[in-house]
Amino acid sequence: MLNIILFGPPGSGKGTQAQTLVERYELIHISTGDLLRQEIKAETPLGLEAKSFMDKGLLVPDEVVIGMISSKLENNLDAKGFIFDGFPRTVAQAEALDRLLSFKETQIDQLLFLEVDEEELVKRLLKRGEDSGRADDRDEKVIRNRISVYKKETLQVANYYKEQGKLTYVEGVGSISQISNLLIHHIDKLR
Ligand code: B4P
Numbered sequence: 001m002l003n004i005i006l007f008g009p010p011g012s013g014k015g016t017q018a019q020t021l022v023e024r025y026e027l028i029h030i031s032t033g034d035l036l037r038q039e040i041k042a043e044t045p046l047g048l049e050a051k052s053f054m055d056k057g058l059l060v061p062d063e064v065v066i067g068m069i070s071s072k073l074e075n076n077l078d079a080k081g082f083i084f085d086g087f088p089r090t091v092a093q094a095e096a097l098d099r100l101l102s103f104k105e106t107q108i109d110q111l112l113f114l115e116v117d118e119e120e121l122v123k124r125l126l127k128r129g130e131d132s133g134r135a136d137d138r139d140e141k142v143i144r145n146r147i148s149v150y151k152k153e154t155l156q157v158a159n160y161y162k163e164q165g166k167l168t169y170v171e172g173v174g175s176i177s178q179i180s181n182l183l184i185h186h187i188d189k190l191r
Helices: 014-025 032-041 045-054 062-074 091-103 118-132 140-162 176-190
Strands: 002-007 028-031 081-085 110-115 167-171
Touching: 002 014, 002 140, 002 176, 014 028, 014 081, 014 176, 028 032, 028 062, 032 045, 032 062, 032 081, 045 062, 062 091, 091 140, 110 140, 110 176, 118 140, 140 167, 167 176
Parallel strands: 002 081, 002 110, 028 081, 110 167
Antiparallel strands: none
């Protein structure tokens, strides 16, 4: 199995790059952001709860997100591997992910960290807000709050995997295809 975490601040290109990588390596794409937006669209109780956090740029509670991941893994028992996009976002989520994967006698191979400066992130997200109308991308205050939550709560996930010798930094500024090539170069070394 090949299990990769695509990591980085909001707007660093995780979702964008995941699309290319899942096709190339035939992996299952698990984006907690997408899963939560589907719940919101379907107006489920989980979605209604999640929306109140996401609209403010806050993280959705760990237990909600971990439950979603657990069932996604259960539903894909014969997968060749997974690309985790936007998950884990806290150390508690990382510990839970390691536990869930160890039950399946597998583990994370590498965390690929897309590095992008803050002003570029804000520019990209405001543009997506204009193009897609995504609520959390339309307000610069909410975007800046997401970045600050990322620094306070999510960045330490990179250290958690660094201690396991599984962290690789990747330049996240450049054309989408240039960045895909860098990611592919690193992933090919793992196989
Ligand atoms: P996500 O959906 O994960 O949102 P994101 O971090 O903004 O997305 P991403 O980083 O994938 O976007 P991309 O750069 O590809 O999360 C949304 C919210 O859900 C969170 O704030 C939180 O509330 C909640 N949530 C999700 N997961 C959670 C968890 N595990 N725990 C708790 N809460 C959770 O795209 C950004 C834009 O940049 C796009 O328009 C794209 O076209 C553009 N772009 C990408 N690459 C580019 C490049 N190289 N050059 C120029 N533009 C580029």
